[in-house]
Amino acid sequence: MKKLLFKIPALALCAMLFLSGCGDRQQTEEAERDLIVVGVSQLGAESEWRVANSESIKSVFTEEKGYRLLFDDARQKQENQILAVRKFIQQRVDYIVIVPLYETGWDSVLQEAHAAGIPVILADRMVSVEDDSLYATHIGSDFLHEGELAMQWLERNTDPEKPLRILDIKGTSGSSAQLGRTAALYSSVETHENWEIIAQLDGDFTRAKAYSVVQGYLSEQNEKPYIDVLYCENDDGAFGAIQALEEAGYVCGENGITVITFDATRASLEACMEGTISLAVECNPLIGPQIEATVRLIEHGGTPAKRQYAKEKCFTRDMLTETMIEKRQY
Numbered sequence: 666m667k668k669l670l671f672k673i674p675a676l677a678l679c680a681m682l683f684l685s686g687c688g689d690r691q692q693t694e695e696a697e698r699d700l701i702v703v704g705v706s707q708l709g710a711e712s713e714w715r716v717a718n719s720e721s722i723k724s725v726f727t728e729e730k731g732y733r734l735l736f737d738d739a740r741q742k743q744e745n746q747i748l749a750v751r752k753f754i755q756q757r758v759d760y761i762v763i764v765p766l767y768e769t770g771w772d773s774v775l776q777e778a779h780a781a782g783i784p785v786i787l788a789d790r791m792v793s794v795e796d797d798s799l800y801a802t803h804i805g806s807d808f809l810h811e812g813e814l815a816m817q818w819l820e821r822n823t824d825p826e827k828p829l830r831i832l833d834i835k836g837t838s839g840s841s842a843q844l845g846r847t848a849a850l851y852s853s854v855e856t857h858e859n860w861e862i863i864a865q866l867d868g869d870f871t872r873a874k875a876y877s878v879v880q881g882y883l884s885e886q887n888e889k890p891y892i893d894v895l896y897c898e899n900d901d902g903a904f905g906a907i908q909a910l911e912e913a914g915y916v917c918g919e920n921g922i923t924v925i926t927f928d929a930t931r932a933s934l935e936a937c938m939e940g941t942i943s944l945a946v947e948c949n950p951l952i953g954p955q956i957e958a959t960v961r962l963i964e965h966g967g968t969p970a971k972r973q974y975a976k977e978k979c980f981t982r983d984m985l986t987e988t989m990i991e992k993r994q995y
């Protein structure tokens with residue numbers, strides 16, 4: 666239902682009612698009824714990136730701007746996300762934002778939201794559903810493209826004649842961030858005879874898991890494996906993997922393993938400037954303003970583009986300065 670955005674900020678209205686001495690419950694409820702209710706199902710808090718992403722979303726859906734935000738953290742469980750969305754439907758929220766853990770498994774609950782007439786905005790990751798009219802738009806990253814940027818850089822910066830042994834630290838299996846970044850790696854390996862994936866370990870986008878799987882992998886090998894490239898599907902995974910490799914005597918970065926990572930958080934840019942990380946591919950978590958602008962567009966009768974990708978770039982040591990890193994928001 667279309668509501669009057671920004672007519673009178675809800676808090677200001679409440680304050681006015683209170684100050685004028687007629688702030689009784691009925692009037693407060695009326696003020697609250699003018700708020701646009703947005704239910705957000707966030708997948709979890711697994712990484713630094715995710716923390717920045719949640720903050721970005723929370724910062725735009727405020728009462729001052731005319732919203733009531735219902736924010737649910739699913740703690741890395743898709744069933745929690747589905748429960749949260751069903752609850753939002755029961756509560757008759759005006760919009761549902763889903764930050765989906767996995768690509769599959771969304772058809773039923775999206776059909777339910779559609780039947781209830783509630784627009785769904787997909788944020789960050791994508792879903793795989795047959796009927797794309799079940800969601801209004803996807804606002805996030807093109808993960809395949811991010812992976813391709815990394816592969817193009819690797820091709821430009823390695824000797825085509827020498828063997829290139831790659832250790833892949835995968836993100837959460839079945840998430841679109843993992844699927845896109847891994848797919849780019851697979852297709853590049855296929856077209857380079859000298860490239861080989863020596864192992865793929867599931868780091869689940871967390872530092873702890875990446876550390877433990879790399880440590881486990883190294884301890885299972887009879888001989889210390891040659892590793893030329895560490896392909897980490899996010900920054901937290903990179904830090905965990907680097908720690909395990911360094912503890913096992915490997916050198917990461919210059920004169921050692923080429924480390925590629927995704928996100929380009931402040932910590933990874935610092936490591937890039939110090940030379941431990943060779944390439945940081947940006948993945949922008951600060952999509953809250955774009956989500957809010959989309960809600961506003963729909964409120965005013967507009968139709969958002971089906972795909973809205975964030976602008977992202979790659980960072981190498983030569984491009985970075987301390988001031989640049991200090992200014993970074995995440």
Ligand code: AHR
Nearest residue numbers: 712714842870899928948
């Ligand atoms: O979906 C985006 C990915 O998820 C980010 O690369 C990662 O850090 C996060 O956990």
